[in-house]
Amino acid sequence: MKFQFSLKYFLISIFIFLIEVLIATKLKDVFFVRAYLGDVIVVMLLYTLIKSFFSVNNEKLILGILIFSCLLEFAQYFNIAEKLGFRKGSLMYIIIGNSFSWIDILCYGVGCLLVYLFVKLKPNF
Template sequence: MKLTFNFKNLIIAAIIFVIEFLIATTFKDIVFVRSYLGDVLVVMLMYYFVKAFVEVENTKLIIALVIFSCVIEFLQYFHFAEVIGFKDNKIAMIVLGNSFSWIDILCYLAGGLILYLIEVLAKSKSR
């Protein structure tokens, strides 16, 4: 792993961030988009943000981010954000979440799988 800067990945992360922001605000009442698509995209957002600043093996990063997302989700089962004193902090509650869902775990896995397929396709095209 080495530090680097990749403008393309930063732009992709920024675009996904804007989409996530729109999901949380404008499209918050569309259940499928808010409940599922946002969770699929959050893994992709983290991936491209990390890849913008660090050169790391793609598969390892995808696995690490899916595991990280699942850990955060499992912490929601124990109301971790409230336990550490963030109950009244809206931003922290949005970022850390407040309700556990197995479907969210599946969405994180789907996001990781989509990323993996994107990287496999990109690698096969470059050959």
């Protein structure tokens, strides 16, 4: 892994982040979008954010993001946000999450698969 800033990935990250904010604030009543699409997109955000600052192997990065996402989801099972002292509703409480779901893990897997397929179809991405 080597530090290398990429404006392209950084701009894509900002765009995806704005979509996530839109989902969380304006589309929170649209169940499918809030419950599933946000989790699919968040792994894409992690991918582009890391690629914004580092030159790294795509497959290893995607696998690492999937593992990280699953570990974070499993940490939610043990109420890690509360154990770390974050108050309900605080930014870190929301980021870490507060409820375990197998569906979320499936969504992370779908998001990573989509990133992988996109990378394979567009090798310079």
